Amino acid sequence: MVATPPEEIARQHAEACDILDSGSMACLPRIDYGEIPLRWKVRPTSSSASSITTASNCIRPMGTSDNRTADEGLSCDDGDGEGRSAAVEEGYRYCISSRGNVDVSPIVELIIEGVNDPLVVKDEDGGGGGSAAATRSTLVKTKDGTRNIMTKSSGKRTIATTGGKSTSPTSSKNASVAANAPRKDETSSSRSLWNERYAMTNNVRLTRPSHDAWGIKKIILVFCDDFLNTVYTLPWYQLENDIGKRMHDAIQPILDVLGIQQEQMVRCIFAGMPPGVTIPVHHDTGEWVKHAHRVHVPIIVPDVNRVLFRCGPTVSSLGRVDCSPGHVFEMNNQAKHCATNAHDASYRVHLILDYVEPDFHELRMAQNCPVRRVNLNPGEVVTQTRRSIDRALDAGMREHPSYLIIGAQKAGTTSLYEYINQHPWVVRARRRETHCLDWRWDDTLKSTEERRSRCLGYYHADAMGSYPSLITGDSTPSYLLDYYRVIPRLKEVFSHEPRLIIMVRDPIGRAMSQYAMVTSTDGTPEQLAARGVEWRDKTLEEVLMEDVRNMKDDGLLPYWDMETGTVDRAAYDDFIDTWMEDEAWEKYVTTRIPINTGSYSPLGRGLYALQCRQWFRSFSKDKFLVLRLEDMSSPPTSAPSSDIDDGGALVDEETHDEGGGQLGVQRAVDRVMSHLGLPRFQVADTSRKNSRVYDNPLEGKDELRARLERFFEPHNERFGRMMVEHLGYDEGEWRNVWSYAKVG
Numbered sequence: 001m002v003a004t005p006p007e008e009i010a011r012q013h014a015e016a017c018d019i020l021d022s023g024s025m026a027c028l029p030r031i032d033y034g035e036i037p038l039r040w041k042v043r044p045t046s047s048s049a050s051s052i053t054t055a056s057n058c059i060r061p062m063g064t065s066d067n068r069t070a071d072e073g074l075s076c077d078d079g080d081g082e083g084r085s086a087a088v089e090e091g092y093r094y095c096i097s098s099r100g101n102v103d104v105s106p107i108v109e110l111i112i113e114g115v116n117d118p119l120v121v122k123d124e125d126g127g128g129g130g131s132a133a134a135t136r137s138t139l140v141k142t143k144d145g146t147r148n149i150m151t152k153s154s155g156k157r158t159i160a161t162t163g164g165k166s167t168s169p170t171s172s173k174n175a176s177v178a179a180n181a182p183r184k185d186e187t188s189s190s191r192s193l194w195n196e197r198y199a200m201t202n203n204v205r206l207t208r209p210s211h212d213a214w215g216i217k218k219i220i221l222v223f224c225d226d227f228l229n230t231v232y233t234l235p236w237y238q239l240e241n242d243i244g245k246r247m248h249d250a251i252q253p254i255l256d257v258l259g260i261q262q263e264q265m266v267r268c269i270f271a272g273m274p275p276g277v278t279i280p281v282h283h284d285t286g287e288w289v290k291h292a293h294r295v296h297v298p299i300i301v302p303d304v305n306r307v308l309f310r311c312g313p314t315v316s317s318l319g320r321v322d323c324s325p326g327h328v329f330e331m332n333n334q335a336k337h338c339a340t341n342a343h344d345a346s347y348r349v350h351l352i353l354d355y356v357e358p359d360f361h362e363l364r365m366a367q368n369c370p371v372r373r374v375n376l377n378p379g380e381v382v383t384q385t386r387r388s389i390d391r392a393l394d395a396g397m398r399e400h401p402s403y404l405i406i407g408a409q410k411a412g413t414t415s416l417y418e419y420i421n422q423h424p425w426v427v428r429a430r431r432r433e434t435h436c437l438d439w440r441w442d443d444t445l446k447s448t449e450e451r452r453s454r455c456l457g458y459y460h461a462d463a464m465g466s467y468p469s470l471i472t473g474d475s476t477p478s479y480l481l482d483y484y485r486v487i488p489r490l491k492e493v494f495s496h497e498p499r500l501i502i503m504v505r506d507p508i509g510r511a512m513s514q515y516a517m518v519t520s521t522d523g524t525p526e527q528l529a530a531r532g533v534e535w536r537d538k539t540l541e542e543v544l545m546e547d548v549r550n551m552k553d554d555g556l557l558p559y560w561d562m563e564t565g566t567v568d569r570a571a572y573d574d575f576i577d578t579w580m581e582d583e584a585w586e587k588y589v590t591t592r593i594p595i596n597t598g599s600y601s602p603l604g605r606g607l608y609a610l611q612c613r614q615w616f617r618s619f620s621k622d623k624f625l626v627l628r629l630e631d632m633s634s635p636p637t638s639a640p641s642s643d644i645d646d647g648g649a650l651v652d653e654e655t656h657d658e659g660g661g662q663l664g665v666q667r668a669v670d671r672v673m674s675h676l677g678l679p680r681f682q683v684a685d686t687s688r689k690n691s692r693v694y695d696n697p698l699e700g701k702d703e704l705r706a707r708l709e710r711f712f713e714p715h716n717e718r719f720g721r722m723m724v725e726h727l728g729y730d731e732g733e734w735r736n737v738w739s740y741a742k743v744g
């Protein structure tokens, strides 16, 4: 979302003041519709409002203080809803639900001191607070909304993008128009919880870019990162200290009204809105928004008639919410909302609380990404980006790279890399294919330390140090076959053993794709050079025959009859998994893989079991994830994947994958996220990468195709068996992988 221009904020502020001055807008009736179902938060538009509001059975009433159920709420008038019409209810009930009323005087007692003091501005140098670590390397937003790491020392934007669009509602420039609030600190009570300098040493300083831009003061008790990976409890909500205990006690009645447990709370903040400020119409975004219920409780409201808080399905249908102190209301924060404090002297304070549903933690456990809860220490420094929060004391904890896509060539590795990079916590390596362990390996470097440093340079390891929640990796598909060079180097320079991802594809399709690429004259000079010229004037059949002869000469195919193109099954069964096969395979890979050309091994690269076996001997099985391209098939052009729900599952699997292919991509990426221990996200661009249009070189070559099928059939079978037996993959999916048996 583009930042709201200052003139527009000023216009909205004037409009809000007019509404308040004229008294023309009554508050929406307080109706408790129960908890707003999370799925209503997906697309808050008026059309979806009308479709979802007809489904009254979607409402899940919770116990409320006034004992009114959602259904009762729909049909009864609670006395203050004069003028309420069915249409009003119809339009707003998925945006606002009054969940009850509490006595907030214990909270007021805790936070009243210094509430009207002007905002303390942190020192230019970071005030010794939270931004110190961030000055070394900073994530910066690029034009396309992705993020780069800027390294201060070089002053050059070097690296890496992480996916995802920012939707920050405004900028600090705007705030200067909207917030004519005082910004200096001379009068602040030094022990007020609102005093940022005091909070910086006794609590923890966290930034909230949009709030900061609007001049909003805050007392933060509980906070989570954008993916709900970690929930941080700040000192002023920890039971070990007096303020924390008192906060707990004071806030508990709100949790009781909502019917939730402390563990469900993922954010809890007091937000002080300065006098004369308007927060323009916006809606909240980010992964956490989809999983959390947003609750507001007005705590200190100098004059309810000078406060305008509105929410609604569209900009033109905003309804006014009753902001009397103690009114506990849930709002759909993916619907449009805005607020004005038109009081001329005093701050307005709301408690803003977000909570997840009780089964959220189990869901995340099942996705191999359990929610962590961390107690922060007083004065602790954290490094924040828009999407991530890292403790300074965790700096350098993550070793890079976290993952490597090692192959197979032409099996969709580029696409997978691009999909993974759409995760906001994934940072690109310097190049997609670093090749730092094969042909970019520098033999002139004398020590392991130098070699490690060179390799780590491809992954921006230094700049990533302050952001341990961010990961990086690369995709170099030549590694799978070139294991004998790559594995010892990998072990030498990366002692932590990265996660290894292997994409596979029907070896016949893979070979055709390789042939099409290597013989293509399109591409950059670098690409053309890497392909080599050896296959330029050869047919697919010729290059395949060359490879099969090499294998035969190396003793790898004692079961293959060159004349008939058939496999002797008994000879095959006797030969595979013996030392003779090992020796022959080693001879083949050590003598037939040139370092400077892609024109080799069109058949050998499709013998996945033989390649994987070498990797499986060197790394434990939990390090591997093997995915089939066929399961991730998507169309060549970009298509939106907006029908994917929070858990990463499509809303309607039956219909949504027809021709779309997004489901396969999303599933593949979900599996990668589990493998990497990252929270799931929705892949926005599911289109194919690196795809090529070419004539089918097997068209009209039935005998050649049949030979290839006979050649690969036992190897495919063997590979499928390996997936089931070694990695424990599903038998139904893998046992007959790429079986060429004709049906009927």
Ligand SMILES: Nc1ncnc2c1ncn2[C@@H]1O[C@H](COP(=O)(O)OS(=O)(=O)O)[C@@H](OP(=O)(O)O)[C@H]1O
Binding pocket: 408, 409, 410, 411, 412, 413, 414, 415, 416, 477, 513, 514, 516, 517, 629, 632, 633, 634, 635, 665, 686, 687, 688, 689, 690, 691, 692, 693
């Ligand atoms: N999502 C999806 N669905 C279906 N097909 C896909 C997808 N992503 C990539 N592809 C196809 O994978 C081929 C490119 O693979 P790689 O990126 O691994 O090639 S490379 O080794 O990096 O050159 C290339 O195959 P060909 O077009 O046959 O050459 C791509 O079209």
